[in-house]
Amino acid sequence: MISEDDVRYVAKLARLRIEQDEATRMTGELAKILAHIDKMSELDLAAVPPTAHVLDVVNVTREDKERPSLPREEALRNAPAVSDECFRVPRMG
Amino acid sequence: MNSDRRRAIERGTGDAPLRGLDPLRLTARDAKRLLVDGEISSAELTKVYLDQIAAVESKVRAYILHTPDNAAKYSTKVDREMQAMRGPLAGLPIAVKDNMVTEGVTTTCASKMLHNYQPVYTATAVRQVWEDHVVMLGKTNLDEFAMGSSTENSAYQVTANPWDLSTVPGGSSGGSAAAVAAGEALWALGSDTGGSIRQPAALCGIVGMKPTYGAVSRYGLIAFASSLDQIGPLTRSVYDCALLLQHLVGHDPRDATSVELPEPVALPTAERLDGLRVGVPSEYLAVGIEPGVRARFDETLARIEELGGACVEISLPHTEYALPAYYIIAPAEASANLARFDGVRYGYRCADPVDLLDLYERTRGEGFGPEVKRRIMIGTYALSAGYYDAYYGRAQKVRTLVRRDFDEAFAGVDLIASPTTPTVAFKAGSRTSDPLAMYMSDICTIPANLAGLPALSIPCGLSDGLPVGFQLIGPAFSENRLLEAAHALEGAIGFDTAPTFRGARRERDANGWRADWPAPPGPITFSPEDAQS
Numbered sequence: 067m068i069s070e071d072d073v074r075y076v077a078k079l080a081r082l083r084i085e086q087d088e089a090t091r092m093t094g095e096l097a098k099i100l101a102h103i104d105k106m107s108e109l110d111l112a113a114v115p116p117t118a119h120v121l122d123v124v125n126v127t128r129e130d131k132e133r134p135s136l137p138r139e140e141a142l143r144n145a146p147a148v149s150d151e152c153f154r155v156p157r158m159g
Numbered sequence: 160m161n162s163d164r165r166r167a168i169e170r171g172t173g174d175a176p177l178r179g180l181d182p183l184r185l186t187a188r189d190a191k192r193l194l195v196d197g198e199i200s201s202a203e204l205t206k207v208y209l210d211q212i213a214a215v216e217s218k219v220r221a222y223i224l225h226t227p228d229n230a231a232k233y234s235t236k237v238d239r240e241m242q243a244m245r246g247p248l249a250g251l252p253i254a255v256k257d258n259m260v261t262e263g264v265t266t267t268c269a270s271k272m273l274h275n276y277q278p279v280y281t282a283t284a285v286r287q288v289w290e291d292h293v294v295m296l297g298k299t300n301l302d303e304f305a306m307g308s309s310t311e312n313s314a315y316q317v318t319a320n321p322w323d324l325s326t327v328p329g330g331s332s333g334g335s336a337a338a339v340a341a342g343e344a345l346w347a348l349g350s351d352t353g354g355s356i357r358q359p360a361a362l363c364g365i366v367g368m369k370p371t372y373g374a375v376s377r378y379g380l381i382a383f384a385s386s387l388d389q390i391g392p393l394t395r396s397v398y399d400c401a402l403l404l405q406h407l408v409g410h411d412p413r414d415a416t417s418v419e420l421p422e423p424v425a426l427p428t429a430e431r432l433d434g435l436r437v438g439v440p441s442e443y444l445a446v447g448i449e450p451g452v453r454a455r456f457d458e459t460l461a462r463i464e465e466l467g468g469a470c471v472e473i474s475l476p477h478t479e480y481a482l483p484a485y486y487i488i489a490p491a492e493a494s495a496n497l498a499r500f501d502g503v504r505y506g507y508r509c510a511d512p513v514d515l516l517d518l519y520e521r522t523r524g525e526g527f528g529p530e531v532k533r534r535i536m537i538g539t540y541a542l543s544a545g546y547y548d549a550y551y552g553r554a555q556k557v558r559t560l561v562r563r564d565f566d567e568a569f570a571g572v573d574l575i576a577s578p579t580t581p582t583v584a585f586k587a588g589s590r591t592s593d594p595l596a597m598y599m600s601d602i603c604t605i606p607a608n609l610a611g612l613p614a615l616s617i618p619c620g621l622s623d624g625l626p627v628g629f630q631l632i633g634p635a636f637s638e639n640r641l642l643e644a645a646h647a648l649e650g651a652i653g654f655d656t657a658p659t660f661r662g663a664r665r666e667r668d669a670n671g672w673r674a675d676w677p678a679p680p681g682p683i684t685f686s687p688e689d690a691q692s
Contacts, residue, residue: 068540072540073536076536076539076540076543077536079539079543080494080523080535080536080539081498081501081516081519081520081523082520082523082524082527082532082535082536083520083521083523083524083525084524084532085524088532092532092533092536095533095594096533096536096537096540098594098595099486099533099537099594099595099598100537100540102482102483102486102595103483103486103487103550104483105479105480105483106480106483106484106487106553106554106557107549107553108480109477109480109553109556109557109560111553111556111557111560114556114559114560115556115559116552116555116556116558116559117555117556117558117559117562118386118555119386119416120372120386120562120609120610120611120635121372121373121416121418121611126412126415128412136279136280140279141279141504143277143279144275144276144277144279144504144505144506145503145504145505146502146503146505146506146507146508147508153503153504155503155515155518156512156513156514156515156517156518157514157515158514158515158516159514159515159516159517
């Protein structure tokens with residue numbers, strides 16, 4: 067059963083700031099959803115291989131050749147803060 | 160073709176011969192014929208939709224962003240350069256779900272996180288139809304990041320179902336479905352991760368198709384669950400669905416999972432279903448299908464037999480485990496895909512962050528809505544140390560069992576039929592406080608995504624005055640078989656696509672609906688010809 071502490075821990079992993087009332091509400095909602103998901107434990111899956119992808123996935127490679135890329139000003143166009151032609155962020159904690 | 164009339168169109172002075180042009184019933188097939196015969200210009204055709212938007216959009220609110228100036232300008236350009244631009248779709252207006260990036264046109268994914276995002280490139284599927292000179296009418300509303308089944312999770316607005324304005328249009332492609340149903344678009348593009356094209360198409364009384372996984376490039380589709388997402392058409396007829404699909408498919412080197420279909424998409428002509436074996440999975444009928452939906456479904460099975468097909472009961476024994484597996488796999492992939500929204504390179508950034516971690520956490524805490532946060536939390540939890548095997552590992556194995564069920568079934572039948580969704584359109588606000596009840600809307604559509612199979616929904620009648628969807632699922636790459644069968648069936652059903660616009664809109668209630676909704680981006684103009692160069 068997921069606890070409110072679990073919810074706060076997972077929110078930290080997910081880099082999501084959640085308020086106290088949100089954590090409480092989410093604990094109830096996630097518990098209900100996970101209870102439904104636990105239905106999967108009825109199945110004996112020991113001998114079943116996993117499917118990560120429905121297509122036969124093959125590595126797609128291309129020639130190691132220089133190609134035109136997005137110009138710097140285009141790449142920076144949507145940035146909330148820019149400095150010296152780079153993305154600007156606050157200091158690390 | 161009347162040459163005086165064509166000259167008038169090319170000069171932009173054609174007087175509108177809009178006799179009997181009904182946007183609620185006009186198909187792309189007929190619109191194309193009128194254009195090619197010179198009976199109507201693209202500018203006039205586009206104006207039919209702009210007028211309908213002006214008339215009903217305040218009730219429906221299908222669009223997040225209108226591009227009327229561009230639509231008027233570009234359709235006139237198509238008319239002037241008709242000889243050069245007479246591609247198969249030239250001059251036909253379209254609406255595009257706002258989770259496909261469009262260069263020069265704000266793309267929000269219905270999220271506050273991307274309220275100001277100006278894409279620097281265009282999604283391949285959209286670029287392909289732009290290159291065919293379709294006229295874009297605007298970007299349609301959706302559940303934030305395509306997570307939802309009612310379009311109520313949009314950060315901007317609620318879209319109403321044109322059949323009853325107090326009900327939802329379904330989701331997540333609810334804006335695209337409602338725009339087509341309300342005659343605010345000739346047809347539209349949507350995306351389907353667990354039913355997000357088929358379920359809204361069903362609730363809005365139109366045709367919607369999810370192609371085989373890989374058939375349509377996902378490049379430029381803002382990723383939700385990469386192993387499940389597919390772009391597809393929402394249209395007023397099966398023929399239109401095939402016509403649009405022809406221009407969406409194709410291998411794209413920019414999407415490593417995209418594949419070429421083994422045969423080109425054909426325009427359907429079938430009127431009979433002789434020899435077609437249709438399997439009806441008993442498990443799909445055991446999930447609380449509403450009596451009215453069941454009645455229309457059974458009638459449609461009877462029509463299949465009248466047309467020469469045979470319906471047989473089959474079993475897909477792991478159906479009840481598909482929904483739990485989906486609600487691990489999709490959130491797990493989403494939690495990874497949405498990690499990129501961190502306030503650094505684009506989109507929303509929180510005010511006055513004290514350090515980098517504060518920037519990440521508050522940007523994401525403030526920028527994402529409740530359902531997106533819920534799914535990121537489920538996905539992060541399922542992938543975290545100690546829970547991986549119990550959740551994600553198990554879900555991937557269940558996915559194998561769901562695929563095997565279909566493989567075994569398709570050894571004995573050509574197609575599988577089910578109701579698209581267990582109920583008709585539900586009241587706005589009625590499921591927003593119960594996520595699990597909302598997830599149940601997709602119980603019949605999710606298995607095809609897990610298995611990567613093509614599936615479509617066609618309207619098969621009304622229950623309580625609201626449309627009922629009939630779903631057909633085919634083996635991988637059986638698009639043509641699906642479209643032919645659906646076309647024959649559509650002819651026999653004879654559904655009238657014009658909605659009733661009864662009832663009154665319901666605005667947001669207190670259930671998880673924030674007070675600080677950002678204003679939708681206002682109308683802007685762009686030049687697709689620039690983007691196409």
